[in-house]
Amino acid sequence: MSWLHIMIVMPFIFALLVPFLYKFFTPRIHTGWFVFIVPLVLFLSLLKYIPAIADGKTVHHSVPWMPSLGINYTTYMDGLGLIFGLLITGIGTLVVLYSIYYMSKHRESLHNFYVYLLLFMGAMLGVVFTDNVLVLYVFWEMTSISSFLLIAYWYQRKKSRYGAQKSMLITIFGGLAMLAGFIMLSMITETYSLREMFNQVDVITAHSLFLPAMLLILLGAFTKSAQFPFSIWLPDAMEAPTPISAYLHSATMVKAGIYLVARFTPIFGGNAEWFWTISSIGLITLLYGSINAVKQTDLKALLAYSTISQLGLIMCLLGLGSAALYFGYGDEATVYAAAILAAIFHLINHSTFKGSLFMVVGIIDHETGTRDIRKLGGLMGLMPISFTLTIIGSFAMAGLPPFNGFLSKEMFFTGVLNASQMNIFSMNTFGLLFPTIAWIASVFTFIYCMILLFKTFMGRYQPIKLEKAAHEAPLGMVISPIILASLVILIFFFPNVLSHYLLQPALIAILPIFAQSGGIDVKISAWHGWNTELFMTLGIVGLGTFMYIYLKKWSRVYGLFSQRWTLNAGYDFAIEKMERFSQGFTNRYMTGFIRDYVVYIFAVLIVMIGGSLWLFDGIAMDISNDAPISLYEGGVVVGMIIAAITVLLAKSRLTAIIAVGVLGYLVSMLFVIFRAPDLALTQLVVETVTVALFLLCFYHLPEFRKETVRMRFKLTNLIISIGVGVIVTIIALSANSTRLFEPISSYFENSYDLAGAKNIVNAILVDFRGIDTMLEIFVLCIASLGVYTLIKLRLAGRD
Amino acid sequence: MKKPNDIILHAVTKVAVPIILAFSFHLFFSGHHNPGGGFIGGLAIASALTLLFLAFDIETVRANIGVDFKVVAAIGVLLAVLTGVGSFFFDAPFLSHTFDYFNLPIFGKTELATAVLFDIGVALAVIGTSVTTILSISEDR
Numbered sequence: 036m037s038w039l040h041i042m043i044v045m046p047f048i049f050a051l052l053v054p055f056l057y058k059f060f061t062p063r064i065h066t067g068w069f070v071f072i073v074p075l076v077l078f079l080s081l082l083k084y085i086p087a088i089a090d091g092k093t094v095h096h097s098v099p100w101m102p103s104l105g106i107n108y109t110t111y112m113d114g115l116g117l118i119f120g121l122l123i124t125g126i127g128t129l130v131v132l133y134s135i136y137y138m139s140k141h142r143e144s145l146h147n148f149y150v151y152l153l154l155f156m157g158a159m160l161g162v163v164f165t166d167n168v169l170v171l172y173v174f175w176e177m178t179s180i181s182s183f184l185l186i187a188y189w190y191q192r193k194k195s196r197y198g199a200q201k202s203m204l205i206t207i208f209g210g211l212a213m214l215a216g217f218i219m220l221s222m223i224t225e226t227y228s229l230r231e232m233f234n235q236v237d238v239i240t241a242h243s244l245f246l247p248a249m250l251l252i253l254l255g256a257f258t259k260s261a262q263f264p265f266s267i268w269l270p271d272a273m274e275a276p277t278p279i280s281a282y283l284h285s286a287t288m289v290k291a292g293i294y295l296v297a298r299f300t301p302i303f304g305g306n307a308e309w310f311w312t313i314s315s316i317g318l319i320t321l322l323y324g325s326i327n328a329v330k331q332t333d334l335k336a337l338l339a340y341s342t343i344s345q346l347g348l349i350m351c352l353l354g355l356g357s358a359a360l361y362f363g364y365g366d367e368a369t370v371y372a373a374a375i376l377a378a379i380f381h382l383i384n385h386s387t388f389k390g391s392l393f394m395v396v397g398i399i400d401h402e403t404g405t406r407d408i409r410k411l412g413g414l415m416g417l418m419p420i421s422f423t424l425t426i427i428g429s430f431a432m433a434g435l436p437p438f439n440g441f442l443s444k445e446m447f448f449t450g451v452l453n454a455s456q457m458n459i460f461s462m463n464t465f466g467l468l469f470p471t472i473a474w475i476a477s478v479f480t481f482i483y484c485m486i487l488l489f490k491t492f493m494g495r496y497q498p499i500k501l502e503k504a505a506h507e508a509p510l511g512m513v514i515s516p517i518i519l520a521s522l523v524i525l526i527f528f529f530p531n532v533l534s535h536y537l538l539q540p541a542l543i544a545i546l547p548i549f550a551q552s553g554g555i556d557v558k559i560s561a562w563h564g565w566n567t568e569l570f571m572t573l574g575i576v577g578l579g580t581f582m583y584i585y586l587k588k589w590s591r592v593y594g595l596f597s598q599r600w601t602l603n604a605g606y607d608f609a610i611e612k613m614e615r616f617s618q619g620f621t622n623r624y625m626t627g628f629i630r631d632y633v634v635y636i637f638a639v640l641i642v643m644i645g646g647s648l649w650l651f652d653g654i655a656m657d658i659s660n661d662a663p664i665s666l667y668e669g670g671v672v673v674g675m676i677i678a679a680i681t682v683l684l685a686k687s688r689l690t691a692i693i694a695v696g697v698l699g700y701l702v703s704m705l706f707v708i709f710r711a712p713d714l715a716l717t718q719l720v721v722e723t724v725t726v727a728l729f730l731l732c733f734y735h736l737p738e739f740r741k742e743t744v745r746m747r748f749k750l751t752n753l754i755i756s757i758g759v760g761v762i763v764t765i766i767a768l769s770a771n772s773t774r775l776f777e778p779i780s781s782y783f784e785n786s787y788d789l790a791g792a793k794n795i796v797n798a799i800l801v802d803f804r805g806i807d808t809m810l811e812i813f814v815l816c817i818a819s820l821g822v823y824t825l826i827k828l829r830l831a832g833r834d
Numbered sequence: 835m836k837k838p839n840d841i842i843l844h845a846v847t848k849v850a851v852p853i854i855l856a857f858s859f860h861l862f863f864s865g866h867h868n869p870g871g872g873f874i875g876g877l878a879i880a881s882a883l884t885l886l887f888l889a890f891d892i893e894t895v896r897a898n899i900g901v902d903f904k905v906v907a908a909i910g911v912l913l914a915v916l917t918g919v920g921s922f923f924f925d926a927p928f929l930s931h932t933f934d935y936f937n938l939p940i941f942g943k944t945e946l947a948t949a950v951l952f953d954i955g956v957a958l959a960v961i962g963t964s965v966t967t968i969l970s971i972s973e974d975r
Contacts (some may be wrong), residue, residue: 818963823967
């Protein structure tokens with residue numbers, strides 16, 4: 036166990052303690068204060084790794100878990116993992132601090148809350164620090180499950196349960212697809228270790244499973260990161276408590292997919308499929324999210340769609356940057372690698388400003404009782420701190436100076452502009468689409484940022500519509516968003532500190548081709564001069580302001596798109612149809628009639644056995660070894676046939692019973708003819724007993740509806756019964772015709788020497804194969820006890 | 835229900851039952867070398883008992899044969915299993931049988947086999963189960 040292992044396990048272990056702490060200290064001390072220690076310690080100890088990672092070192096430890104299967108709990112930390120680790124623990128610390136003031140210690144079941152939160156934190160750390168793909172998958176699913184639990188934290192509400200179920204279905208679907216992809220990769224490379232896979236990129240690229248593995252892994256990443264069209268779970272996940280929305284659904288969990296894409300870029304990157312899938316899906320998501328965010332009236336829904344949009348942006352950049360791997364190390368690669376850099380940079384920026392925005396929205400919700408934009412307004416004077424924080428957050432999101440969003444947005448534009456100049460992957464045809472769509476999406480981003488800011492804080496204050504009189508939040512609640520907002524500004528002014536210590540190592544982790552040359556020198560500066568990117572930003576501000584002012588006029592366009600054609604409606608429709616269909620399907624064949632089930636069983640028997648006999652050419656007719664048929668045998672068989680037909684056509688049940696008896700006695704006649712005296716004796720007695728029991732049953736049939744009609748004719752039954760008869764006959768004849776081995780009966784002829792018995796049958800029954808007999812008398816015993824208990828213990832029916 | 839005077843049936847039964855029983859024992863003991871054995875022997879004994887139940891009523895038979903047939907079945911199964919377990923004492927696999935010839939005082943040279951013990955178990959189990967079944971059903975009025 037290394038310290039890295041302990042770090043991952045620590046939240047899990049602490050989660051075990053939380054219920055006890057809650058039990059003993061509530062309501063004196065808020066449970067959150069104890070939990071607060073965990074992410075803080077983790078964050079501080081992760082900071083310690085920064086210098087070493089920045090020097091290009093990596094940390095790597097292994098603990099055997101299932102060594103015989105090659106599954107080891109191997110942790111691995113490089114620049115990429117470190118960034119995510121810092122985000123998870125850092126924002127985790129702030130979120131826990133915020134939740135201490137947000138979640139009431141009197142009304143809420145905090146033990147559940149913090150247990151789920153710690154589970155999530157541990158799982159997330161596991162995802163980013165794990166080297167073994169199967170262990171990675173385990174942690175991945177744990178994030179899905181803990182997120183499910185957190186979304187449905189207020190499980191009394193229907194919408195929470197709906198949102199939790201939806202996110203569960205979608206993310207687990209993707210997770211399972213990802214598992215399949217991982218298994219394919221490990222089949223190709225014969226290892227579960229990511230680092231060993233990186234060494235076999237050539238093998239993977241050449242393999243026929245390359246594309247399926249890539250698509251399946253991407254499915255996992257896209258569902259988790261709410262990419263189009265799997266984004267629908269994210270807005271519904273807003274039913275979770277706001278600290279959770281801030282933590283999971285803006286800063287960490289939704290970035291697990293980003294992490295996965297970045298992590299697998301060394302393997303899959305540099306291929307046209309990877310490039311196109313990721314960058315086009317990212318671009319679509321960017322546009323889809325930003326357009327939808329504008330029409331939301333709920334603040335959290337607006338932020339959810341903006342998260343989707345920003346995740347699309349990061350995804351798109353990762354896709355564009357993967358082109359660098361196509362070129363190998365060189366000047367051209369450096370140009371595209373800037374996109375990767377922009378992706379990681381924006382990832383950090385997004386976590387800071389989106390986290391703070393969610394927290395502010397939580398404060399507004401907490402202090403006014405609503406998140407509806409239409410009810411809010413004029414809060415600027417009442418809540419000055421929240422207003423300031425919102426300005427910082429939303430301007431950063433819109434990409435304005437002097438906030439960090441400006442820098443990463445400029446880098447994003449650089450990325451898409453460079454991509455439009457690309458002449459590989461048929462980009463010279465579609466290249467111009469990238470900057471165009473990116474620019475349009477950014478205009479919408481600007482608009483919803485302004486909506487978020489001005490509709491909430493400007494305008495008229497409407498106290499009648501609010502549940503509570505609005506006032507500023509307590510200090511403890513604003514500490515976390517203040518820290519995040521100051522980071523937003525600090526990163527703008529000192530971006531190169533970040534780039535040197537965090538971005539460069541991460542870049543090397545994503546694009547290992549730069550590792551040999553010691554990385555590329557990254558200089559992020561706020562001022563590039565009058566270049567295209569700046570003009571694009573100016574255009575966004577201009578058009579965005581114009582469109583925001585005339586929002587009322589043109590937003591009616593949204594009404595033109597019918598609610599029936601949204602992705603959500605599609606999801607609901609599909610779920611409902613699937614349920615209906617499966618219910619209808621089950622009702623169709625599970626009729627409850629044993630007769631039908633017997634038909635299924637026999638039909639399957641006919642089809643399977645008949646089909647395999649046909650396919651494998653198993654039908655054989657060879658009568659050369661058969662004994663001649665004697666007159667007696669013929670006579671008995673004719674009698675049996677007559678008796679059998681009588682059973683079928685009998686008008687009364689009594690006739691059928693007697694005919695069955697006749698059949699049984701004729702069978703014992705056959706035994707006599709075929710020289711099986713023991714069988715004949717037994718058959719005689721058993722047949723007598725059976726017929727007597729049948730008669731008993733017949734006698735006890737209820738009086739009402741006593742039918743003495745002949746069995747009704749049904750064509751299916753006829754076909755099925757003839758089919759079964761034919762199949763069984765064919766099997767018997769074919770088996771008889773193809774004797775592969777000598778029978779073993781000659782051995783039993785030694786029964787006198789071996790068992791001292793002249794009666795072979797009895798010797799076999801009690802000596803050679805005595806266990807069968809023993810178990811058969813068990814069967815008899817159980818049957819008679821069953822009869823006894825059925826009759827004697829009729830507790831329910833007794834009157 | 836009026837009770838018919840079936841004296842002939844009673845008389846015939848009294849003669850027939852010993853004969854059937856004797857035949858059953860014959861079937862049982864001849865099983866080692868001739869057709870017969872535990873199963874059929876047991877069934878035949880059960881049929882003799884059934885005849886008794888048919889001719890006389892159940893209570894009368896119960897009063898004369900004070901045996902719980904469920905216990906008989908259980909003893910039969912137990913005997914069969916114990917015969918199997920017994921072979922463990924001689925370091926042999928489960929259900930290994932042995933046999934040998936002895937000179938007994940009356941019978942002379944006779945073959946004694948452990949398989950017969952097993953067969954007795956089978957017979958008892960068969961008697962017990964079949965009589966239990968028939969009695970349970972017929973008592974159910």
